[in-house]
Amino acid sequence: MKNEKNIIADATKTAYPFGFHSAIATDRIQPGLDEITIRQIAKRRNEPSWLLEWRLSAYQKWKIMREPTWANLHYPNIDFQKMSYYAAPKRRPQLSSLEEVDPVLRETFAKLGIPVFEQERLSGVAIDAVVDSVSVATSVDETLEKLGIIFxxxxxxxxxxxxxxxxxxxxxxxxxxxxxxxxxxTVMSDGTFVYVPKNIHCPIELSTYFRMNEANTGQFERTLIIAEAGSYVSYLEGCTAPRREENQLHAAVVEIVALDNAEVRYATVQNWYPGDEHGKGGIYNFVTKRGRCLGRNAKIAWTQVETGASITWKYPSVILEGDNSKGAFYSVAVTTAHQQADTGTKMIHLGRHTKSTVIAKSIAAGESRNTYRGLVKVGKGGDGVHNFSQCDSLLIGGKSSAYTFPTLESRNAKATIQHEATTSKIGDDQLFYLTQRGIRTEEAVGLIVNGYCREIMGRLPMEFAVEAKKLLSLTLAGAVG
Amino acid sequence: MTTPLLHINNLSVAVGDTTIIKYLSLTLPAGEVQVIMGPNGSGKSTLAATLAGKPGYTVTAGTIAYQGTDLLTMLSEERAQNGVFLAFQYPVEIPGLNMIEFLRASLNAVREHRGQTVIEPMDFLDLVRKKAKTLHLGDAFLNRAVNHGFSGGEKKRNEVLQLSLLQPQLAILDETDSGLDADAMITVANAIAELRSKERSFLVVTHYAKLLHYLKPDRVHVMVNGNIVHSGGNEIATQIEREGYRSFQ
Incomplete structure (x- = not known):
């Protein structure tokens, strides 16, 4: 029986079509981090003094803080003095004249399939494109302007x-x-700013595409989304990076504020370079994402499809302060080859009758390690709180591992908290059954995995669900052993 | 002389260190129905799995020619695309994968290989509903996950549904008639009997003569201890039903 062995040998080959580097003329600050660097960043960005002060005070705190070690992750120490904290393409176009954009930059986004510079944009989507430390283009949308939405x-x-x-x-x-x-x-760079005024329903998807391009540089974007009372917005971020032998750091922050009756849906399709089949290179993805349901009946939902990065440390969370507010976390985290992910959520119930839903699907292939870590916390005032959590792990091959660390802390006896967990394995029997019906092995894995994740994929904005499904199949193509 | 659809010559198959099939030969001409009967552990299912290309089944000797070409160099999916179909004795559960999606992926994979276009979703639904109906399987059944939580009878009928959808040249039925109640048995037997044609051959592994009343086999083989020890007509099935395998061992 030919090729059964080859299929297994192909298992650890991770297809990553976005691993190219673009030769863009770049303004880059020397590696290293001290007050001078911070002042240089603020100067490059022409920032007001209050923001510089904010950065400097954060730096004072950071200097005495310790890198966390509690995660189920193994990696060598990061030398924070060896990387550069600011890199920006030199020729930045003005919003009004996308023609001025560096053709290489234009070509880069064309190759990535992100139509930010195209005349025919993806209908129903506005895009902000960020390369390394800065936003290089934001699609201008008249609909948004008319409604007073800031993007x-x-x-x-x-x-x-x-x-x-x-x-x-x-x-x-x-x-x-x-x-x-x-x-x-301390070193934050461009993420996206979104403001939706009172009672405005944002009619199109807002989206940011993050691209790391320069070597030996970190990306530290910060995104802030504010949804005023009665408003609605759906936002999606995507990201990729070149294939490199050394690791690169991505330490982003996302803040969401939802006031009375506001709803924010935040979706991520994370596809940073995951490192090669031996675990060399790849992005260290250490990200803090959190939303506050400040108002009554406010809703914040995180949906994430995590396929990239050599290390992921990420817990998109919701603080449920307003009475009757709702938080949700829907996650698919895929690890292959030597990737490691420690991801999950925190749902902090402070208001009365607050509800949260957590559905996390982990898929581990190759020699990867995939951890779900979650916290559901109910404060004293959390009468009528309801939480439902479901954490499923799917193992592919015999060398991958999955872990689940759910933590429940309730100070209120009237809270209802439910937790369910399953672990399953894509069996050789399942693959044989599908291939015996003419379906190629890669497609068979894709069918099983997409079936397993259907619940989550269905929550992505329509325009991206198809891409995300393809990405899943692509990531796991050949990941059979 | 025309090439037989399937020609197995001196085949030996091992699973791990254990040799299960020993120098077995069998010739199945196009359009014929041949039956393999035999006591448990005689290697019937191993033969079926080997033909379908199941990993872990090592051919240690002999050859298998399918439509005149070497079957053993083909991957499991290539065999299926070329018309080799195995109705599983124990159909596999795939939670999360919807029946419709699975059946469509399967039919399109086979159609693509035959040089046919991808079937339109609505045409596909019509086709699959019609076929399911003859097996007394409704829309609710088609919306479930593949074999997930199916009863024994539903699993077997699902195999026959796939058989009738894919229209293979070689249908290998591994105890498709076991675990069925009397009514289901008749439904399944009729559905299979209808698929008999001059172009399609059947290799049927069974313990019961009942299915054979419907299928009217051209030849019945008795398999004992990894080899075919006796071959003949339908009368063998009747004899086995009456006396068991004792007289063949």
Whole structure:
């Protein structure tokens, strides 16, 4: 029987079509981190003094903080003085004239399939494109302007809407929240700023595409989304990086604020370079994402499809302060080859009758390690709180591992908390059954995995669900052993 | 002389260190129905799995020619695309994978290999509903996950549904008639009997003569201890039903 062995040998080959580097003329600050670096970043970004002060005070905190070691992750120490904290393509186009954009940059996004510079944009989607530290283009949408919705880079927002940024920056993820959040506050670069006014339903998808391009550089974007009372917005982020032998750090922060009756849906399709089949290279993805349901009946839902990065440390969370507010976390985390993921969520129930739903699907192939870590916390005032958590793990091959660490802390006897967990394995029998019906092995794995994740994929915005399904199949193509 | 659809010559098969099939030969011409009967552990299912290309079944000697070409160099999916179909004795549960999606992926894989276009979703639904109905399987059944939580009878009928959908040249039925109640047995037997044609051959592994009343086999083989020890007509099935395998051992 030919080729059974070859299929297994192919198992650890991770297909990554986005691993190219673009030769873009770049303004880069020398590696290393101290007050001078921070002042240089602020100067490059032409920032007001209050923001520089904020950065500097975060830096003072960060200097005395320790890198967390509690995660189920193994990696060598990161030398924070060896990387560069700012890199920006030199020729930045003005919003009004996308023609001025560096053709290489234009070509880069064409290759990535992100139609940010195209005349015919993806209908129903507005895109902000970020390369390394800065936003290089934001698609301008008349519909958004008419409704008073602000969709721009954080750097632009600092200048155009300083009061809004000042009011909310750091109110969800404080500058000294944790080691990586403090690092982010110190050197933060462009993420996206979204503001949806009262009672406005944002009619199109808002989306940011993050691209790391320069070597030996970290990306530290910060995104801030504010949904005023009665408003609605759906937001999606995607990300890729070149294939490199050395690891690169991505330490982002996302803050979401939802006021009375507001709803924010935040979706991520994370496809950072995962490292090669031997575990060399890849992005270290240490990210803090959190939303605050400040108002009554506010809703925040995180949906994530995590397929990339050599290491993922990420717990998109919701603080449910307003009575009757709702939080949700829907996750698919895929690890192959030598990838490691420690991801999950925190649902903090402070208000009465608050509800949260957690559905996490982990898929581990190759020699990877995939951990779900979750916290459901109910405060004293959490009468009528309801939480449902389901954590499923799917193992492919005999060398991968999956772990589940759910933590429940309730100070209120009237809270209802349910937790379910399963572990299963894609069996050789299942694959044989499907191949015996003419379906190729790779497609068979894709069918099983997409079936397993259907519940989550169905929650992605329509335009991206198809891409995300393809990405899943692609990531696991050949991941059979 | 025309090439037989299937020609097995001096085949030996091992699973791990254990040799299960020993120098077995069998010739199945196009359009014929041949039956393999035998006591438990005689190697019937091993033969079926080997023909379908199941990993872990090592051919240590002999050859298998299918439509005149070497079957053993083909992957399991290639065999299926070329018309080799195995109705599983124990159909595998695949939670999460919807029946419709599975059947469509399967039919399209086979159609693509035959040089046919991808079937339109609505045409596919019509086709599959019609076929399911003859097996007394409704829409609710088609919306479930593949074999997940199916009763024994539903699993077997699902195998026959796939058989009738894919229209293979070689249908290997591994105890498709076991575990069925009397009514289901008749439904399944009729559905299979209807698929008999001049182009399609059947290799049927069974313990019961009942299915053979419907299928009217051209030849019946008795398999004992990894080899065919006796071959003949339908009368062998009747004899086995009456006396068991004692007289063949």
């Amino acid at each position: 721009c880079s954080l750097g632009e927002a600092v200048h155009r809407y300083p009061e809004l940024v000042k009011k909310y920056l750091g109110t969800v993820v404080p500058k000294d929240d944790n080691f990586f959040a403090a690092l982010n506050a």
